[in-house]
Amino acid sequence: MNITLRVWRQKNSDAEGRMVTYKVEDVETDMSFLEMLDVLNEKLTTAGEDPVAFDHDCREGICGACGVVIDGVAHGPETTTTCQLHMRSFKDGDTITVEPWRAKAFPVLKDLVVDRGSFDRIIQAGGYISAPTGTAPDAHANPIPKADADRAFDAATCIGCGACVAACPNASGMLFTAAKVTHLGMLPQGQPERAARVVKMVNQHDEEDFGGCTNIGECAAVCPKGIPLDTISQLNKDLLGALASGNLD
Amino acid sequence: MALKSLMAVTGVILVLFLLAHMYGNLMVFGGQQAFDEYSHHLRELGEPMLPHSGALWIIRVVLLASVLGHAYSAVALWSRAKKARGHRYAVTKSAQGASARYATQTMRWGGVVIVLFVVFHILHLTTNDIAPGGASTSPYERLVNGFQPEFWYVTLFYVLSVLAVGLHLRHGIWSALATLGANKAKRERPLHAASTLIAVVLTVGFLLGPLSVTFGLVE
Amino acid sequence: MTELYIEGDPVRDEKAPAGPVQERWDKRRFSAKLVNPANRRKLSVIVVGTGLAGASAAATLGEAGYEVTSFCYQDSPRRAHSIAAQGGINAAKNYRNDGDSIYRLFYDTVKGGDFRSRESNVYRLSQVSVEIIDQCVAQGVPFAREYGGLLDNRSFGGVQVSRTFYARGQTGQQLLIGAYQALERQIAAGTVQMHTRHEMLELVVKDGRARGIVVRDMVSGEIETHFADAVVLASGGYGNVFFLSTNAMGCNVTATWRAHRKGALFGNPCFTQIHPTCIPVSGEYQSKLTLMSESLRNDGRIWVPKEHGDKRDPREIPEDERDYYLERIYPAFGNLVPRDIASRAAKNVCDEGRGVGPGGLGVYLDFADAIKRMGRPAVEAKYGNLFDMYQRITGENPYEVPMRIYPAVHYTMGGLWVDYDLQSTIPGLFVTGEANFSDHGANRLGASALMQGLADGYFVLPNTINDYLSAGPFEKLDADDPDAREAAEAVRSRIDTLLSVDGSRTVDSFHKELGHIMWDYCGMERTEEGLRKAIERIRELRTEFWSDVKVLGGNEELNQALEKAGRVADFFELAELMCIDALHRNESCGGHFRAESQTEDGEALRHDDTYAYVAAWEFNGTGAPPILHKEELEYEYVEMKQRSYK
Incomplete structure (x- = not known):
């Protein structure tokens, strides 16, 4: 053709x-x-x-x-x-x-090449669990309900391609941010840093000049990994919870 | 982020107001006395703890603040979105399909239309500075006068505006709930359905009054 | 043969302690000198590559307090090709109580590697495997779990115990993202400095020590020199020498090849793994091959028609006219034989003219029985994402029509020679992950690459590099240093040459032609005649490349053709060494099959008396015969015998 x-x-x-x-x-x-x-x-x-x-x-x-x-x-x-x-x-x-x-x-x-370093910086702001090498307990020390593990996995499949931002009428990076917040927030290992994580990541997201999310859903519609839109709601919930508990960092 | 929450919270307040407002409007079917008494009672609400019209003014201030907050966050998010996009696309297309996107695409201009409508609406039925069918001290009469068949253009304007409100609510209610953390994968469809339902109920509820007058069901 | 290479002195791994294999790693950790935490800040380490081996090393060294600088050619460290590993990661946890142990993993790996790996290294790998799973779970890697909340396991390619941990078909992705997040945490903490879109083009060696690297900023074209007290190469394998492979488009040999040219020995370059379950080539335009997890062989059955050139729809071929050749030839292991065996068997049936699909280069992988047995929903749950991928690429529905698969180059067991400390023959140059040669011998078992990458990066290197660094910090260097200047100059002049040839052929056309030569003569089956022909043709093509390649644009810009040209230039030199290595090793072992050396029924025939050594090659000048150093392999624990999966 x-x-x-x-x-x-x-x-x-x-x-x-x-x-x-x-x-x-x-x-x-x-x-x-x-x-x-x-x-x-x-x-x-x-x-x-x-x-x-x-x-x-x-x-x-x-x-x-x-x-x-x-x-x-x-x-x-x-x-x-x-x-x-x-x-x-x-x-x-x-x-x-x-x-x-x-x-x-x-x-x-x-041409078609863009710099997505802003995504890395959002992860740097808090998209991790602090587990220095060698400090881990046995892998079976913490059983995780399958439903939680599965939800964490669904969110963790994000490949950081940036399509969510490209498709969003607001150029928001919220689905990317929310995927990480949900992945780590669903796991028991992720709890100690949960409140601080969401606040820091959202602050960094805003600092990088991404637009605000208005729940339009174009992001999830184009996401090649099918990251669910409800991760954003999860992020909002975690964020409101963190702010309510006075975690303003 | 704070903007979003402000938007959602103020939106929720406005939706609650609309529900109450619609309830009041439907009193029109109870006849002139019921309707006028209802609106009179609004002014006596909270007495004697509060002065006459005190509660009403508190509600008005809260509503005004909500509208301002809602508009402020909308404008701020809008300008942020424009800045965040930078260069515009040569071609844009929704991946969700045009109909699903219609409500979301009209949020901003729709909002502006609604603000203009509200201004007109207050001048028309609250202060009665605009009185197409003649001014009156009875709210019921103001209503009936305003929507007489010969003022079909007023009715038409109301219909279009109320439809705009409905469209705005269809995405707005869902969005506010999502922003406040209520969405879950399993709830996504029910939430969308619920917000559509509320939007439809409000739209119909608000249209019943004026249309009944125009078509002579209420005199 | 002797005209092609020169035999030099033997080489020895001086670092592995003697004594019981179970105690060697403890002994080495004890004897390795430590660095006082307060002094670590004054010591710097460069890490090239951010795959499992690189990201885990950079993060761990950063946590330890060293000053780390990390480089990757991608736009983000999260994109390294470890991300594409699907199947899983082995660990001797014995959570299944099925007789697994560190010793069994060690045994399986040595045997699977066809007795061409070191016992000391493999034992350590098995020991450390247990800690890797703990570490990854702690980081939040969402491994598959059972309803009770505990981790799920599966058995994987060529073993009879369930020791493979997995995260659907995306294990590599999840492990890499875990390591990437640990790395980003250290970048935020300021212990690691990250340079993305930077490609290492030269190693700086000063007074015999690796002291830095020369990189090109792939956006601005700037040539920068970075110095450190030690350099770690975690730059992956070189499967892209074949042009078509399951590697990412950018995977290349340049970092390790440049180090090789500066004196690091290259171990067993001809040991290439051809993965049996890949989607077959569909046309000349094809740019890469896609692997489908080997886990498919757990439930899928592999077959070809009995009849030559049977062109019927596979669903219309009755059961008794099908040849389930793996089940027939290897009744004990059936469809689960190791990769090298499954690949060669596929090649054999296709060579007989019984292959299916376009060009007859494919065999069926059939799930009809599995769907009948488990039901479609169960198959979907287990393999859905793989089936989707297959359908997306081929446009065929694998739930209805059997999939077609064919072997493809997947992994390279060879790499820079390292000792037990993972140090190359250049002091201060460490090599981890697929970039080194050490743990897989002549064939890697499934789910062992992720294990090795993370073992090296999280647990081995951070415990051995201190022994070297304890002698530092070394003399401060700057860009004016004559050795550094010379290295940077060499990079610039090479770039200038590539840009000034202005010939008539694109870089890709050369790469494709090189790939064809390698696949035909240095692929699944190798012969003396073919390899000699290949060497000759590689040399001719290389000469043509340098006189007729066309690279447009300049250096001071983002220039993808220039990047590719530099990589292909190095592939030419590596390709020749691979062929020489394959030619000199006149035996069949693991992924290396010499047609001259097979048993009566066509199985690989090793010659342990002659070839039980690592071939470590020394660079001896462009076009000059390389020097072969042999490292004799001794087996004290696993008895050397012919592998049998029958």
Whole structure:
């Protein structure tokens, strides 16, 4: 099949960007979206034009490196990562618009590559359990009800790709933050730091210039790992609880 | 974050007010006496502990504060969202489907419309500075006068505004509950359904009065 | 053969204590010199890579009080490829009371490695495995649990006890995120300085000690030199030399290869693991292969049609016309034979012309029986995410049509040679995780990579590196130091060369061609003739690369083609060494199968009298024959015998 691509091109973070149109021919339906971009880049390189920069690594949907907005939807028409989106989801002759994640907290570095360091800083603020190496009790010391373990796991599957932010009309990073708060908050090991964690992470989230959450739900609708929206409510509950108990740190 | 909670709490106050307000409105079907007495009683509420209209003024102040708080947090979140997005997308599309998004997409402009409506509504039926069908000291008459068939445009404006309120509530009630921590995976659908239900009840409840007048069911 | 390499002096691991294997780790921890906590602040360590081995080491060394600087090429440390490991992590907890023990894990691992690993190292790995699970649970890793709230276990690839802990099909992800969070905690505490989007391109060696690295800032192109008292490489394996592998696109050998060029010996480079359950190649454009957890073999049955070239829909092939070849050849282990055996058996049936799918390079992995036995909901609960992944990639529904699988390059047992302390032959250069060669011998057992990465990073290295650091801090260096300057200059001139060739072929086209050569001649089956041909063709292709590669753009920008070009250039040199290693080892063992060395029924035939050693290669100049140093392997506990899974 033949595809027309409109791709955001931007030389570096300071440069002005623009949409550029390319034709990609002989696209096979079994190709992944990124393999289709590989084909474009091989063609551009051979023609002496700068290839399109995009982030990607594992290409099996788990590292969270890849992610672009395709025709207005983060990661495109299937609910999966961009690397696991295949060209069979498109038709011959389609025009596809490809843009980077747009958020002030994710500045564009080049073309479709953005800087998601703000996510790391949210984790630094408190997205962990303080368990220095060697201090752990036996793994069976603390049985955990399966329901809690499962809920923690569902939240823990977040891959930090940033689609939630890209899709949110407010450019909020609340689903990402809430996933971590819920993952750790559901486990007995996570209790001692629970109140302080949520306050510190939300403060950091706000400091990074993410927008506020208004419970629209676009984030969960595009999340390739299906992080449930109720994690945000859990975060709110934990936060109100923490604030009520005077944990204002 | 504090903004969200402010938004939610003030929203909840306003919803409670709307429920009470709707209850009062429905008194109209009890006839002029019942309706006028009800509105009179509002002014006597809390007497003699409070001066005449004291309770009412407390409620008014709380409501005004809620509206201001609600609007303030909305504007703040709005401007924050604009800043947080930075560069706009060339193409935007909802992943949830257009209908699910309609209520959320109209929250902000819908809110502005509602504020304008409330101003008109107070001038019309509370202070009676605007009196399409003639002024009156009886709240019942103000109502009946205002929605006569020949003032169909007033009714129409009310209908549209109340629908805007309903739409606003559909997402607003759910959102407030989620913000206050009530959402859980299993509760997500029931909560959405509940907020839709409350929104529908309020919409219908508020429309009954004016429409009944316009269509001559209440005279 | 001798023209291809030179034999040098033997090499020995001087650090492993003698005596009963059970006591060696205690003894070593006791004899290793300690560093006073107050002095640790004055000692600095560089850690390259943030996978399980790197993140856990950086976090633990940071907690201990050392001044740590950590580097990764990804945009966040959380993206390292450990994240893609699916199946699980082994630990000798014996929570199942099924006869497991540290000794059994040790035994299984030595045997599974086909007697080409060190007993001392493997025993320590088994001992430490127990602590890893405790540590990870304490960090909040959400392992699978049973209704009683206790941890669940499963049996995994080639063992008969249930000792594998797992977190659905995302164990690697959950363990890595645990380590990543520990790392971020130390970054917040200021003990670790993190540099993302930085790629190590050279090692700085001063007075015989590893003292720093040269990195390229992948956003600005700036070439920076960082110094420390010790350098830890945790940069992963080199499976991408085959172009198509289950590795992430960015996985590369550059960090370890640069260290090798500076004097670190490279151990057993030809030991490559080919994983049996991957989704087959579907076209020329394919950029990577996707693995499906080996756990699928617990309930799925592998078969091909008995008839050659049978093109019928698999559901229409009656039972008696199917060949469940693993169950037939290996009745004791059936579909659960170790990876190397399962992979080669698949290759054999496909070579016979009985393969299925496009190009005949695939075998069926069939869940029809499992669905009948357990019911679809149970299968969904256990394997749902894997089935979804398969369907997403292939567009076929595995609940209805058997999956097609084919082996793919997955893991490299070879790596930089290290002693018991995980120190390479360059003092001050430590190597952990897949980047070193040490624990898996010629074949790695399933769920052992995560175990080794975390063992090295959390528990081994932090207890051995102090022995070296106690002699520090060493002389302060700055960028003007002649050795540092020379290293940075070398990096710059290489980049300049790559950018100035301005040839006609893209980097990927070279990489693909190299990958084809390696897969054809240095893949699942190797012959002397093929390997000689491969060496010749690699050399020709390398020459062509340096005269005809096309890399656009400049250095002072984000330039992904330039990054790739540097990595592929190093793959060329490694590829040749792999072939030389494979050629010189005229026996079959583990993942290394030489067609010349097999038993009558086609099984791998080891030659313990000649080859029971680690081949540790010394770099001897570009294009010059490398020098082979042998480390003899002794087995005091596990009797060397031919593996049999029949």
